[in-house]
Amino acid sequence: MTEHDYEPIPGLPGLLPPGERIVWQGAPDWRVLARYAYHTRAVTAYFGVLGAWAVIAAVARGIRGPGDLSGVALTAMFGIIAVGLLRALAWGAARTSLYTLTNRRVVLRIGVAFPKCINLPLAMIGTVGLAVNPDQSGDIPLALTGERRLGFLALWPHARPWHVAAAQPMLRALPDAAHVASLIARTCLEVQPSGQVTQPVSPAAPANGFGQAVAA
Known part of the structure; x- marks a missing residue:
């Protein structure tokens, strides 16, 4: 029995409000992590x-x-x-992490010793990045807009490397990262119609060479 067994919906801090629905859920592959x-x-x-x-x-x-x-x-x-x-x-x-994409937000349930849920409304996601590893797994950093700031250490290892001052939450070690990045980008576009979707710089960028999936 863990604290996550009491979640009304796995990966979420509470029940979904009316009109919100889950689009995707996934977790890191511990070997890739x-x-x-x-x-x-x-x-x-x-x-x-x-x-x-x-x-x-x-x-x-x-x-x-x-x-x-x-x-x-x-x-x-x-x-x-x-x-x-x-x-x-x-x-x-990996075992204590679960990423959730709804039609309104991205939720990161992370933390081994100190579990936490981080809610990221789609309206405050400025850029969805993508880095694909040689084995086709990958990472998806989310650059945030507005004044909200997240602590790098509080996020790690779910944080983009070397971005300490302006920490970027990151969905890590996903086996189907390219598909998930595209899904997040297109869901963001439903909230931010003025954004645009572009392809990563290369289909197999190194782990720290992030291509751009969507920009608002």
Whole structure:
């Protein structure tokens, strides 16, 4: 039993008001979240380099017994622990996250230790971005208009990297990111008819190379 079991509608803080309907719901893929938000591949590579260096050092000293490889064993152990912890964090973050798009707002239910629901009315979404990874998963940052400001740390890992001063909430690690970005963009257009939809710069942009899906 978790606090989310008491939600009247999964992912939402309360019942929908009259006239509002759910268009889409989804959650991060924890494996993709681990890879691109928690950088497990980079951490694995880092400890791999340390392990290789320890092996080279042991060979240079001359291996006389198992004790001479203790540095290699320790490096491997710490690497396994570090990657395991990061994967566990990613699994927890994905398990407690649910993104909801309605015909009036985007709702991010996020937070492992301190769950929260962040309501983003479609009228205050200025730009819907899109970054597609090589495996076709991707991230969707939402640039907000108006004076409302969100804290980067309160959002992370559901925040666009390197945008700390003007934090942008981001739907992360979605297997069907391109489809969802298009869906959000077109739903925003129903509220902001003056906006326009454009295609991303490239169909497979790197994780931090965001194309533009819609601009109001």
